[in-house]
Amino acid sequence: MYLKSMLQQFFQLLVFIVLFVINFSCKKDSKESEIKDTPTANNSGSLNLSIEHFFDTLPFVLNDQYVLDNGNKISISMYKYYISNVSLTAEDGSSFNETESYHLINAEQSSSCLFNIAKVPFKKYTSISFTIGVDSTRNTSGAQSGALDPALGMFWTWNTGYIMAKLEGISQQSSAPGNSVAFHIGGFKGNFNALKQVTIPFTNKMINVTSSSIPTLILKNNIKEWFINPTSLDLSFTINVTMVNSTSKSIADNYADMFSFKTIQN
Amino acid sequence: MKFYYIIFVLILASCSVDPKIKPKLPSNDIKEIIPEGWPQPVYRFENNLLTQEGFELGRELFYEELLSTNNSISCGSCHQIFSAFANTDHRFSHGVNDLLGNRNAPGLFNMNWNTSFMWDGGVNHIETQPLAPIANPIEMNENLNNIVAKLSANNKYKQLFKNAFGTEEINSQLILKAFAQFQGVLYSYNSKFDQYKRNEVSLSNEELAGYNVFVLKCSNYHREPLFTDHDFKNNGLPVDLTINDFGREKITGNANDKFKFKTPSLRNIALTAPYMHDGRFNTLDQVLNHYSSGITNIINLDPILQNGFTLSVTEKNNLKAFLLTLTDYKFIQDERFKDPN
Numbered sequence: 001m002y003l004k005s006m007l008q009q010f011f012q013l014l015v016f017i018v019l020f021v022i023n024f025s026c027k028k029d030s031k032e033s034e035i036k037d038t039p040t041a042n043n044s045g046s047l048n049l050s051i052e053h054f055f056d057t058l059p060f061v062l063n064d065q066y067v068l069d070n071g072n073k074i075s076i077s078m079y080k081y082y083i084s085n086v087s088l089t090a091e092d093g094s095s096f097n098e099t100e101s102y103h104l105i106n107a108e109q110s111s112s113c114l115f116n117i118a119k120v121p122f123k124k125y126t127s128i129s130f131t132i133g134v135d136s137t138r139n140t141s142g143a144q145s146g147a148l149d150p151a152l153g154m155f156w157t158w159n160t161g162y163i164m165a166k167l168e169g170i171s172q173q174s175s176a177p178g179n180s181v182a183f184h185i186g187g188f189k190g191n192f193n194a195l196k197q198v199t200i201p202f203t204n205k206m207i208n209v210t211s212s213s214i215p216t217l218i219l220k221n222n223i224k225e226w227f228i229n230p231t232s233l234d235l236s237f238t239i240n241v242t243m244v245n246s247t248s249k250s251i252a253d254n255y256a257d258m259f260s261f262k263t264i265q266n
Numbered sequence: 267m268k269f270y271y272i273i274f275v276l277i278l279a280s281c282s283v284d285p286k287i288k289p290k291l292p293s294n295d296i297k298e299i300i301p302e303g304w305p306q307p308v309y310r311f312e313n314n315l316l317t318q319e320g321f322e323l324g325r326e327l328f329y330e331e332l333l334s335t336n337n338s339i340s341c342g343s344c345h346q347i348f349s350a351f352a353n354t355d356h357r358f359s360h361g362v363n364d365l366l367g368n369r370n371a372p373g374l375f376n377m378n379w380n381t382s383f384m385w386d387g388g389v390n391h392i393e394t395q396p397l398a399p400i401a402n403p404i405e406m407n408e409n410l411n412n413i414v415a416k417l418s419a420n421n422k423y424k425q426l427f428k429n430a431f432g433t434e435e436i437n438s439q440l441i442l443k444a445f446a447q448f449q450g451v452l453y454s455y456n457s458k459f460d461q462y463k464r465n466e467v468s469l470s471n472e473e474l475a476g477y478n479v480f481v482l483k484c485s486n487y488h489r490e491p492l493f494t495d496h497d498f499k500n501n502g503l504p505v506d507l508t509i510n511d512f513g514r515e516k517i518t519g520n521a522n523d524k525f526k527f528k529t530p531s532l533r534n535i536a537l538t539a540p541y542m543h544d545g546r547f548n549t550l551d552q553v554l555n556h557y558s559s560g561i562t563n564i565i566n567l568d569p570i571l572q573n574g575f576t577l578s579v580t581e582k583n584n585l586k587a588f589l590l591t592l593t594d595y596k597f598i599q600d601e602r603f604k605d606p607n
Binding site: 139140141142143144145149150151153155157158159160190192243244245 | 313314384388389390391392393394397398400401402409410411414437438439441442443446516517518519
């Protein structure tokens, strides 16, 4: 009996010491990481990424009507998509990967079309890469927050998965109520995977991230690419695409090349 | 020497239980359980530290009618503890505004082992599972922005979120993590059969004979210890043309998945009537009669059921006796899981 209580107390002591040590070591850790952070911060700056929307050569305006090569007419009332896992390749061949890199672009909110990428090491960069959509990891990891908050309306609840890109509008060719057209493109695995990896070189230019300037990279997004190349969409036939299937896949294949380099403001 | 040592230990021990210091440690009452002999769960509360407070918040949310569009139904409306969180007597769930669903509400337990959720497996994670019934227009028909607004305007929830997550800033992620803490802790592992496996009780001859039938004819898919393989099968139910539910095919787009539905666990089966994805059978006898004489050869019928799957009258009686040993009365009487209000 006495031995048992001794043992219990010894165990409590042990637990206490372990907790104390863990507590102490945690504090020490955080101090160390602060110190590590400081010089890193001094070696890095940031850049702005700006996305300008076009319909072919025309600046894109929500609800304006555009004409496709096949004569179909479309006016777009909603245009949203994810850009994730942004990385920059430097002239020395090294690359920088943005952490927690998920951005929801919404044509209706100009603020979402211009965002800052921080903690970029001071270097000259020659190209940018990113994914259109949300990688499979975040599609299978439960409840997310920030740009990936399912409350933002870019998440399928009945068949788990992020809507990578969403385009809604009106076309005279559509036989749906209100002549509506809705493309909700998703799917992160299998034959109809809609994830698109994009790499855009800055032709002969470079982004120069320094301590004295925050350069801006301007990319063009040509929305017409949704409707053409390689598959030309007939809006009397392709009207409502809100599931993962061969049609959603072909639309993702279409828009895979919708981004291009415009300019850099160093 | 010994005396001083004990005093020293006592002082330290008293420090470590200082009531003013309330570290967020997993409580003794609410904790992860992996019953002996069970596989590792799929969900281990990663990035979602299981606490008493988180569990309590999840329980409040589970029984919260504010989660439906007109504040009329909660998750607990169709998942009732006395039927192992299935919906007794209701073939289909009753949604908001008297809308009728088209699938039967399954029992909820041992969800941490699920590789997918819903009859068609459309949901891939326990944390995002609640979004399916919440958003479904024929169930709760509500969106997350409204729910966040309703809960944020409620002082009780401000306090509960603060207790659970240290913040009054309510967002969808915290709501869903709290849900997972409640739903993940709905462990059911204390049926008579579990006690038999632990050598605590014995089974009758009839129950043992039924267990043998089960092992021979059912255990391929209703695999122990969860009593499901978490896979999707077509068990030969004639297609209900008024519903035309294609099941798993709707999720995968694969024609080979047409009319396939998730293998349900047999645990607590005596409590979870009506049966099948569309609740078409009211009794276990009807279920067993389906397997003995009702299997219809439709597209994608499971191979095991294709060539004269039979159950004799004796086999059926014994099997039924065995199935009744899978009821976990401790689970359905667990005060921790009941509506706290």
